[in-house]
Amino acid sequence: MFLLDTVVLSELRKRQRDPSLVTWIAAQRSTDLFVSVISVGEIERGIARQETKDAGFATALGLWLDRVIALYGDQILAFDLQVARRWGRLSAAIGNDSADLMIAATALEHGLTVVTRNVSDFSPTSVPCFNPFSLAR
Numbered sequence: 028m029f030l031l032d033t034v035v036l037s038e039l040r041k042r043q044r045d046p047s048l049v050t051w052i053a054a055q056r057s058t059d060l061f062v063s064v065i066s067v068g069e070i071e072r073g074i075a076r077q078e079t080k081d082a083g084f085a086t087a088l089g090l091w092l093d094r095v096i097a098l099y100g101d102q103i104l105a106f107d108l109q110v111a112r113r114w115g116r117l118s119a120a121i122g123n124d125s126a127d128l129m130i131a132a133t134a135l136e137h138g139l140t141v142v143t144r145n146v147s148d149f150s151p152t153s154v155p156c157f158n159p160f161s162l163a164r
Contacts, residue, residue, distance in 0.1 A: 111132075
């Protein structure tokens with residue numbers, strides 16, 4: 028089962044999506060795909076930053092995020108007590124407190140593989156990762 032990184036969700040929003048990612052996603056059972064609440068927060072932060080730059084784009088992003096939330100529903104995983112404790116240990120060991128570490132902690136606690144283009148961002152955590160963007164290359 029898989030935890031979709033923020034970069035994967037963002038890519039799926041684009042009109043010109045990476046074909047390898049689209050093919051891989053289409054081959055998965057929807058029940059095997061999860062999203063972290065941290066990704067929701069990262070996207071919401073991006074929307075808020077766009078509001079003063081391009082209100083129309085921010086509105087479109089907000090509507091898209093609402094659809095993502097509706098689509099994944101209870102497959103959006105919380106940053107709960109166990110995940111927070113795992114993140115705290117990872118953060119202390121690695122020396123940063125990034126959102127990627129929170130996503131990694133979520134995946135580790137739930138036994139999931141992170142699906143991302145940015146495998147190197149997760150490599151210090153030992154979380155299993157998969158890069159579907161590289162399949163056709």
